[in-house]
Amino acid sequence: MTVWRLLALKFAMVALLAVGVGAWLTPLAGWITAFVALALLYTRHIHQLTRLEHWLKAPGIDNVPDAAGAWGVVFAGIYRALRREIRERDAVKHELELFMQAAQALPDGIVILDRGDELSWCNDTAARHLGVRPGGDYGLRLTNIVRVPRLAAFLQSANPDETLEYRPAANPGQVLSLKSIPFGKGRKLLVSLDVTQIERADTTRRDFIANVSHELRTPLTVIHGFLEHMRDAPVLPAEQARRHIALMSQQSDRMLKIVDDLLMLSRLEGGDAPHREEPVDVHAMLQALAEEARALSAGRHHIEVNIARGAAMSGSADELRSAFGNLVSNAVRYTPAGGRIALAWRIDEKNRPLFSVKDNGIGIAAEHIPRLTERFYRVDRGRSRETGGTGLGLAIVKHVLLRHQATLEIESALGTGSEFRVLFPYWRGNVAGATPTSNGASGAADVDAA
Amino acid sequence: MATSEHISKQFDADLENVRSQVLQMGGLVEGQLMAAIDTLMTGSEDLISRVIDTERRVNTIEKEIDDAITHVVARRQPAASDLRLIMGVSKIVTDLERIGDEAEKIARMARQIYGRGALSIPRSVDVRQSGHHASQALRRVLDAMARLDTGEAEKIIAEDKLIDTEFRAILRQLITYMMEDPRTISTALDIVWAAKAIERVGDHAKNIAEQVIYVVNGTDVRHTRASASTTAGDNA
The missing domain is CATH 1.10.287.130 (Signal transduction histidine kinase, dimerisation/phosphotransfer (DHp) domain)
Structure with missing residues (x-):
């Protein structure tokens, strides 16, 4: 409407000018004036039209042409429409990003599959679970990368109530539960859940x-x-x-x-904490344990003890004795005759008391190590029973250490032997020598008794 | 125009299906191989018969894929990279089937070893280690094929030497065993066969890697180890 009014005004001005000149000079002069004025107007329109065409080749918000008059109105309209568009697009983009971040943050693996089961998006968890590469593997069929024979049939059925148990070959011991949920037109959402625990x-x-x-x-x-x-x-x-x-x-x-x-x-x-905090004479305790180990070994092993005199810590003597004893007797049991067993106590570089039992026995395969501390978990059933184990030793060790805020590290290789390291928090080592400190004076007798 | 686009789309789908089938077969063989190596450690009769049964399935699938390949070649007459894909895939199928054979062989050896009642198996740790490397090589080469990743394929070709070296080390150690105690000879020989089968798996994985490179680049890298290393030197 405004453009129309502006144009009408221009025409009225031209007509007025032409009529004025015609009245003042001759009518011919009026016609000529009208012609020249219209031609000028027309040229200007062509000029603006060319600018518009030029802009359309690379339309952007920054280079929208600007002009006065009717064209100015049109250009301003384009600019406003574009700005609105961009703002809406940014809002949608932002929402999409938020959504993607949420999907990324999910603790479960999420995979979006296209019609032919091609990977179209996955979050990092799914990438870790299934061994796919986000980005790089998009467009590939999922079954080409996760080559479990059952997966193809499972995806085909796309039944959201069905789950597929998947044990990735690249990560022995891990168990995943897969669910395939159809959505959109022929697309699927694959959810992977780590059910190992x-x-x-x-x-x-x-x-x-x-x-x-x-x-x-x-x-x-x-x-x-x-x-x-x-x-x-x-x-x-x-x-x-x-x-x-x-x-x-x-x-x-x-x-x-x-x-x-x-x-x-x-x-x-x-309970959570040891029932009694007392100074423990580690030196005496480990010497006694080494004696017991020598008795159990009956001369079949070489047992060395590397403990500084005066080694001490605070904790429950009974519990620690049971935990250390289990580690030592395990080493004796699982080391063939002629092997070496070394008990050591030291303060590590972070000032933490560290107890270690190292042997050159049969060793433990990697897949067993995380499960060793489970009750009755046995790497080799026959062997463990014949050597007199109850299957509860390491479970006891684990619980004693939990109560002492300590951690158990197991380093082992089949055929070369194992090392069990117990790391206590630094403050458990803050006991002056083996002599009882003031708050633990009554504990000294207990140490001797243990 | 619309129909020709339709045809080429169908063709792409056919090719992709063949590739998928081969990778599925690879997955089956991968599982079979890992189970076979497990049987060497456990002697589980259940697992042994499963490995042997899988071998039959692998053979059936090989035939199916061969049929599918013949169909694609006859009906679509592929050219250039499509032709290379089909040629490469048909060779990869053969290698996969052979790996299935080797897995079966390993399981049969396990049956013999445990059937004899040998409780301690000399060098079983090394065999397991080498088996682990071979199945890893197979998994990686199948990944490389799915992703058409020639860099990975080249790495696998280079690393095959490791499996070969391991085999020779196992052999040397078993010979010592046999010389020390002749009673271990029959068991040790079975282990040698199993170790040899594992070493062959590594070779087949290498062959597949070479086919992957051929499919992607169109260059034949078989039997060209020396020249390959000189060109690599030139590039550097």
Whole structure:
């Protein structure tokens, strides 16, 4: 409307000028004036039209042409429309970015698949889970990179209630649960959930009952057999009876040990902090443990102890003794005859007390290491039982260390041996020598007793 | 115009399907190989029969893929890079099938070793290590094929020597065992066969890597180790 009015005004001015000149001079002069004025106007329009065409080749908000009059109105309109467009686009872009960031932050892996199961987007978690490269692998079929035979059929069915258990070959021990959810036109959302821990806890719980029953049943079967035998043949030669009783008491010892360990575990699991903080004479404790280890080894191993006199820390002597003892006896059990076992106590570079047991025994395969501290978890069932383990030793170690804010580091390679390191927080080493400090004066007697 | 575009789209889909099928087969063989190496450590009869059963499936899939390749060649007459893809893929299928054979061989050796009742298996750690390297090489080469990543393929070709060296080391150690105690000879020989099968898997992985390079670049890098190293020197 405004453009129309401006144009009409121009025409009126031209007409007025032409009529004025025509009245003043001759009518011909009026016509000529009208023609010249219209031609000028027309040239100007062509000029602006060319500028518009030029701008359209590279339209941008910064180079929208500017002009006076009717063209100015049009150019300003274009500028405003463009600015509105850009603002809306930025808002949408911002929202999309926010959405992408949210998807990225999800703890589960998210993969968006196109119609042919081609990867179109994934978050970092999914990339880690499935071994795909965000960006680089977009456009590739997911089944080409995650080559599990069952995956193709699973994606085909696209049933959101179904889950696929996937154990990535590149990361042994990890268990993922995959879900495929159809959305949009033929697209799929693949969600991957790391269920390693859940699965492990599930198995542990299930195994625990079975294990406890089995562990207690084995010695009981032996005792039961002997008792039955005695009932049927009450009079046995003295020598045989003695042997049977010896075997039975050996088995009952075993049961007792398992029950003791179970009770110890449940006690340890009960509380958070050690029930008693006292200065512990580590030097004496480890010397005693080394003696016990030598007795257990019966000269089959070379056992060395590398502990400075006066080594001490604060904690619960009973619990620490049990934890260290388990580590040492494990080393003796799993090192073949002729092996070397080294116990060491030192203060590391960060001032933390560090206890280590190193052997050159059979070693532990990498996939077992994270599970070693589970109750009744055994790398080699037969071997562990024949050497007299209860399967609870490292579980006890773990709980004792938890209560002492310590961490257990296990370094092992099959065939070359293992090193178990216990790292205590630095402040546990703040005990002046083995002499009891003022607040732990009553604890000295306990250390000797332990 | 519309129909020709339709045809070429269909052609691309056919090619992509063949490639997908081969990678799926690769995944199957990958799992089979890892299970086979596990049987060497555990002797699990269950796992052994599963590995042997998989071999039959691998053979069936090989035939299917061969059929699909013949169809694509006959109906579409591919040229240039498409032709290279089809040629390369058909060779890769053969290598994958051979890897399946080797996996089966490993499982059969495991059955023999454990059937004999040998409790301790000399050098089993090294065999496992070498098996781990071979299955890793297979996984990586299949990834390289999915991504058409020649850099990775070249790395795999270079690293095949490591598996070869490991095999020779295992062999040397087993010979010492056999000389020390002749009773271990039959078990040790079975292990040699298994280790050899693993070493062959490494070679097949290398062949696949060479085909990947051929598919992408159109250059044949087979049997050209010396010249390849000189050109690399020239570039540097």
